[in-house]
């Protein structure tokens with residue numbers, strides 16, 4: 001069964017276990033205490049956990065799927081990793097499911113895998129570890145189709161640390177229970193470390209009943225999926241394709257929508273520009289278009305020109 005399953009199913013099943021292994025690395029680096037912080041730019045830290053988790057993920061996926069294009073946030077990594085970091089086992093429970101017909105015949109050259117080994121690095125270094133996620137996004141022919149969002153520091157009721165959420169368009173989601181956000185309120189989730197005046201102007205027009213400021217694209221989309229917020233607003237460039245590929249696929253597999261602030265989907269082919277230059281707008285209801293229209297034209301034009 002496992003080796004005969006369609007390629008998308010095998011990539012998803014290996015990505016689930018690889019994201020979990022990366023989560024262990026992220027917890028271990030924090031436990032050991034020396035984060036090895038390097039500044040990649042303004043408000044853009046990288047730690048030993050980002051570097052090591054990326055090596056683990058890309059080495060494992062490359063070994064099993066050598067002809068598939070993989071793009072990671074932390075650039076070209078040394079893939080000569082210890083056996084302990086090489087994940088070869090696929091998640092068997094995931095493989096038992098039926099592959100949606102649309103993806104059954106996808107070939108290696110149709111795929112790009114977008115890896116954010118640690119989303120929410122600023123929050124990781126500041127102790128907001130529950131905001132941290134590992135993101136593995138799978139694009140087929142330009143579109144975000146499948147995604148894994150692993151939360152290394154999520155405390156399960158059993159006491160176990162970490163949980164892994166997946167979504168595949170046409171199949172659905174797993175690893176959590178979707179909840180609808182409360183009716184009669186409008187709660188926005190947005191950045192806590194990359195705001196600016198223009199972005200704030202876009203948030204303000206919604207006149208939200210609450211604005212949650214949290215780290216990471218993965219964590220913000222989880223808040224939408226778990227009914228903590230109605231919309232994710234980020235009206236400025238800054239986040240990248242590896243931030244949105246997995247969250248977009250998981251959210252849309254559950255009926256939500258993730259686009260730029262003009263309501264257009266991003267493309268995820270291998271040559272696309274990495275920056276999401278027109279921001280992010282994500283929602284769970286069926287009023288995405290209305291939300292897009294609320295964003296003032298002057299903000300839209302200024303973000304487009306940045």
Ligand SMILES: Nc1ncnc2c1ncn2[C@@H]1O[C@H](COP(=O)(O)O)[C@@H](OP(=O)(O)O)[C@H]1O
Pocket residue numbers: 042043044073116118119120121122190191192193194214215216217234237238239240243
């Ligand atoms: N102005 C900016 N410069 C660099 N990275 C940015 C950015 N704005 C957003 N990002 C990246 O987008 C992700 C989500 O940001 P935020 O938490 O502010 O919503 C983070 O990913 P990483 O933590 O993986 O780098 C963050 O670094």
Ligand SMILES: [Mg+2]
Pocket residue numbers: 044045046073121
């Ligand atoms: Mg980063």
Ligand SMILES: [Mg+2]
Pocket residue numbers: 116118119120216217242243
């Ligand atoms: Mg990120």
Ligand SMILES: [Mg+2]
Pocket residue numbers: 050073116117118119120121
């Ligand atoms: Mg990252």
